[in-house]
Amino acid sequence: MKYPDNILEVGSLLPDYMGFIFWEKSARYFDGVIPNLPKSIKKVGVFVNETTEVILAKAIKYDLQAIQLHGHESVEFCLNLKNELDSKIEIIKVFSVDDDFDFEVLKPFEAVCDYFLFDTKGKLPGGNGTTFDWKVLEKYPSSKPFFLSGGIGIEELEAVKEISKTNLPLYAIDVNSKFEIESGLKNIEKLNSFKTT
Template sequence: MKLKICGMKYPNNILEVGSLLPDYMGFIFWEKSARYFDGVMPDLPKSIKKVGVFVNESIPVIEEKIAKYDLQAIQLHGQESVAFCSELKTKIDPSIEIFKVFSADENFDFSILKPYESVCDYFLFDTKGKLPGGNGTTFDWRILEKYPSTKPFFLSGGIGIEELDSIKEISKTNLPLYAIDINSKFEIEPGLKNTSLCTDAIYRVSTEN
């Protein structure tokens, strides 16, 4: 199981967390976010995939950020259509991964996933809330028992140290849980990660492999 640490903002903190070697680090390019990233990207270990997080953004802007920050993955956190994902896939380097995010609650309709299977590499399930992400709450993971796809997915939404232990049970099932996405529960303030908590998270996730 992989680990993504999202909402990185400050160069020194990025380097500190990068030294822990998470699998992915996320940078939010949505201006309304308290974790909006518009700074200098420090050099990170090659093993870390840099993820650009976008909300209903245009393809030219996404392409610009890919070039500027050498992104290895794109996370689409808005209402991006299948057609949009398909067009994006044709315009960016095929090695760049595409994550399509879905906001989940107890009424989530899993049938909407099917058309996206061919136009993205991973799904990401986050908690449905007032904001596109970073709401700091979990959803009822039992709904994942209805997951109809073989597409690997990221699990996000209010995950803290305690929740990491609960995720062990999901990882023991046949669900294609690929990675855990952590953010607000591992922060000192928005965008500033607690490296001690991040170290603990990486240890817990890595010992599950």
């Protein structure tokens, strides 16, 4: 999210989470003021290979309830961040997935984050607007709940529903580019249609 009026519009739909990207190279980079949102919405700060100090400062400044790590953060980094953050702030570690993704890399992270997020491997750390082959999730060896991301739009909703019927611990879906008018500006009608479908 990027624009105050649009943030309030999306907030009226009561999503569980709302993301704010603090990676300066992103077209969705956020450096504004977050308007007052319903308390049920968790504000997520999205970071890419950022320092612990910057993350902590942003968490305080924007009253973040979750931190999404979208870079090459190590297990040690996640552990240190977890120890420094308020215990109520969730840590979401992102992994870029393709057909050859090795789920073994997840194991060391299980103890240092609250959720995984699986996004499509692409040129950018995120926001590539494409889905990966969700069949690879059949190899998921963990009970750690995860967010599913990567080019999810209304067309993917039935496939998402099928995944939710399996034993996979799908916790949430992360939607973004398929619902944008431009980078950071969401189409409220499309989002509302998605939510009510």
